Amino acid sequence: MKALAFHEHGGLDKLRYQDVADPTLGVGDVLVRVRAAALNHLDLFVREGLPGLTLPMPFWTGCDIAGDVVQVGAAVSDVAVGDRVAVNPNLSCGRCEFCRRGEHSLCVRYGILGEHTPGGLAEYVTVDGGHVITLPDAVRYEDAAAFVLVNMTAWRMLVTQARLSAGEDLLVLGVGGGVSSAAVQIGKLCGARVWVTSGSDDKLERARALGADECINHAREDWVRVIGRKTGRRGMDVVLENVGAATWKGSIRVVAKGGRIVTCGATSGPIAETDIRQVFWKQIAIIGSTMSNDAEFHTVMGQLFAGRLRAIVDTVMPLREGVEAQRRLAEGKQFGKIVLTP
Amino acid sequence: MADLYDLGDKPPLGEVPKRMHAFAVRQSRFGRPREAWKREVLPTPTIGPDEVLIYVMASGINYNNVWAALGQPLDVIAERQKLGEPEDFHAGGSDCSGIVWATGREVKNVKVGDEVIVHSGWWRPDDPWVLSGKDPMLAESTRIWGYQTNYGSYCQFARAQAHQCIPKPKRLTWEAAGCFLLCASTAYRMLMGWPPHTVEKGDVVLVWGATGGLGSLALEIVRAQGGRAVAVVSDDAKKKFCLDHGAVGVINRSQFDHWGPMPDTKDARAYGAWAKGARAFGKAIWDALGERTSPRIIFEHPGEATLPTSEFVCGTGGMIVICAGTTGYNVTLDLRYHWMRQKRFQGSHLSNDEQALAVTRLVDAGKVDPCLSETYAFDELPECHQLMLDNRHPYGNMAVLVNAPKAGLGAA
Numbered sequence: 001m002k003a004l005a006f007h008e009h010g011g012l013d014k015l016r017y018q019d020v021a022d023p024t025l026g027v028g029d030v031l032v033r034v035r036a037a038a039l040n041h042l043d044l045f046v047r048e049g050l051p052g053l054t055l056p057m058p059f060w061t062g063c064d065i066a067g068d069v070v071q072v073g074a075a076v077s078d079v080a081v082g083d084r085v086a087v088n089p090n091l092s093c094g095r096c097e098f099c100r101r102g103e104h105s106l107c108v109r110y111g112i113l114g115e116h117t118p119g120g121l122a123e124y125v126t127v128d129g130g131h132v133i134t135l136p137d138a139v140r141y142e143d144a145a146a147f148v149l150v151n152m153t154a155w156r157m158l159v160t161q162a163r164l165s166a167g168e169d170l171l172v173l174g175v176g177g178g179v180s181s182a183a184v185q186i187g188k189l190c191g192a193r194v195w196v197t198s199g200s201d202d203k204l205e206r207a208r209a210l211g212a213d214e215c216i217n218h219a220r221e222d223w224v225r226v227i228g229r230k231t232g233r234r235g236m237d238v239v240l241e242n243v244g245a246a247t248w249k250g251s252i253r254v255v256a257k258g259g260r261i262v263t264c265g266a267t268s269g270p271i272a273e274t275d276i277r278q279v280f281w282k283q284i285a286i287i288g289s290t291m292s293n294d295a296e297f298h299t300v301m302g303q304l305f306a307g308r309l310r311a312i313v314d315t316v317m318p319l320r321e322g323v324e325a326q327r328r329l330a331e332g333k334q335f336g337k338i339v340l341t342p
Numbered sequence: 343m344a345d346l347y348d349l350g351d352k353p354p355l356g357e358v359p360k361r362m363h364a365f366a367v368r369q370s371r372f373g374r375p376r377e378a379w380k381r382e383v384l385p386t387p388t389i390g391p392d393e394v395l396i397y398v399m400a401s402g403i404n405y406n407n408v409w410a411a412l413g414q415p416l417d418v419i420a421e422r423q424k425l426g427e428p429e430d431f432h433a434g435g436s437d438c439s440g441i442v443w444a445t446g447r448e449v450k451n452v453k454v455g456d457e458v459i460v461h462s463g464w465w466r467p468d469d470p471w472v473l474s475g476k477d478p479m480l481a482e483s484t485r486i487w488g489y490q491t492n493y494g495s496y497c498q499f500a501r502a503q504a505h506q507c508i509p510k511p512k513r514l515t516w517e518a519a520g521c522f523l524l525c526a527s528t529a530y531r532m533l534m535g536w537p538p539h540t541v542e543k544g545d546v547v548l549v550w551g552a553t554g555g556l557g558s559l560a561l562e563i564v565r566a567q568g569g570r571a572v573a574v575v576s577d578d579a580k581k582k583f584c585l586d587h588g589a590v591g592v593i594n595r596s597q598f599d600h601w602g603p604m605p606d607t608k609d610a611r612a613y614g615a616w617a618k619g620a621r622a623f624g625k626a627i628w629d630a631l632g633e634r635t636s637p638r639i640i641f642e643h644p645g646e647a648t649l650p651t652s653e654f655v656c657g658t659g660g661m662i663v664i665c666a667g668t669t670g671y672n673v674t675l676d677l678r679y680h681w682m683r684q685k686r687f688q689g690s691h692l693s694n695d696e697q698a699l700a701v702t703r704l705v706d707a708g709k710v711d712p713c714l715s716e717t718y719a720f721d722e723l724p725e726c727h728q729l730m731l732d733n734r735h736p737y738g739n740m741a742v743l744v745n746a747p748k749a750g751l752g753a754a
Contacts, residue, residue: 098658106659106684161684234482244677258480263677270677271607276645276667279689283480285536286687288680 003122004322005058009049017320023126030079030129031071036145037120038064038337039329046115062120063089063112066144076129085132086144088297089113105291123342136305143311146337147304150178152292155300158186161287162260166191168237173197175207183240184210185309197223206335224250245269252278260285312336350747356454362386362498365723366431372413375727387493387501392467394504395444398744400520401495402437403726410434435495436462436488439520449504458507461698462487462524479694505695511706516752517741522712525555527693530701532663536688539661543568548637550644553580553737558713560641561588566709572630583737591630604650624655646670653679661686713738717749
């Protein structure tokens, strides 16, 4: 089959659209013919190489996958050939204390399909039979693929970790990113007033179209002051922080008493200078979050299927043009997801 | 009725003399607690409709009134004057046992003659946040009673809001009842107030500074909730105290030297040395427990010196909860530990009425010891604060007698 593979870690020049061996099928697996696979920054990080991550070469990434089931392992009973599905990319052991509690993204052997095993930037992918979810006819492959990872992540961050509730104020920093734009919609679904920042008026307009209530261009205005002024100095109940070092002090300042800062990454660096007096006087929580458990995956997919959340697709490109697609993501030109179709 | 009564000399129940004995700090005396705290005769305060006057039997001693003596980090007298309060002195004290002596016209939960203890969560009754029914400890008007407010428990008659009063545990003496609630309620909110990270049966909890007032109550509460506390101390002589108060294991932190800020991760040598120390400390926790389980909750108050280590050794999905920074406030968090192991760093401050009541019930039931260390005479109050500043105070919580004529009275 064809895959967008690399034989060694490095830049875009390492990617080859080439023939690779067809995947093999275990008794508990299903073989999915990939119809759409969305890109994430994870694809770039894995291609460039991550400390401690040793992969068999050639390797290909891709953790946001939708497609058709074309073969079913002998032990799989509830999935049939021909099913249209999306894939839950969690790889968890099912046996550790966290898996037994249903907290799959805390699994001691946790991995992600497309990071730790070959992924969806290929014509076919093998998936655990319990990790596919059937798509309603009305949901397109491109939308399903674009939706999965960022929404499962943002859902866990806001609903489970930060316990965002109706009437609260949510701040989403840097609204161009996939998790951030998903968070705008989830914030509205929770009944929150959603504030967003970006350095681009165009991205702020896109966020407003998704329901953002207050848009701040941080290139022109001091977002910390604007929020202080407009909230009578009370601040934000929840801050979704993916920027890190560059915005951290501001986030600590704008979060309200009893507020929560929830973080799943840091585009400007993970080292966060913190005045802990702000933490205990204001009684705030700083919460780290990664992906989601399987229950959260199913819940958030249900919101897509019911039309309460929607996928945000920037562009759809053929898999053979994957180098261009990854370049577009690396340059941060997109709003929403870049989807590849084999 | 006289204008002024000696300590221990009771006026007729419900009658309030014009003046009273108290310990106070004045701005001209800011400095070492031994000199800053002076005994004075002050006008007895009047009370508002939602307030009560308490005839104080015994008072606890807390670190906040060391700060009040120093005038740093906050000049509490100037702060109150900015808000329109005229007094030019601070008559503090944030923990007490006593008898309700007068009540405001709107007070319903206590009556004159009731024996009570007082928790230190104070807020404006007309604060819109409080009126909306949300946790009052998150309200803008929240203050620490007897630190940010005047006429605390170092007065013969203390002024408090009626909601702060909790029935005194009958089994305790005045001094045992008066010494523990600020630390106990703070520790209780930290350990039980931040779901889903509340202490459950079998949970491992790491407790820093375990022989202090706060730490010792944390050990007691963890045991009462069925958790397993690992205590951290700075001296082997403190180990027995921790084991007696509920710890399942004790670590002497003077055996490690990686404390303080985490080095830059790009400085491989310095970071490597730090990580080696932090890992060894993590192993010491397992050794203390006798199994390889990392803490689900870390009870923090040193701050700057220990927090990077706390972040490192906290178990997957666990919480570091903090209420103070006794070694400093500037901390470098490495957010990668937070994402990858989904950890939570939670701030906490004092407690609300419900939490203060809950922990008092545990004390009343004999499940939590108030950790009374020593009982002192009223006139030894400045020295108690000096001991605290010099870090020479006895393990647990100190008490001073106010109107109680001697130690050992008041228990049913």
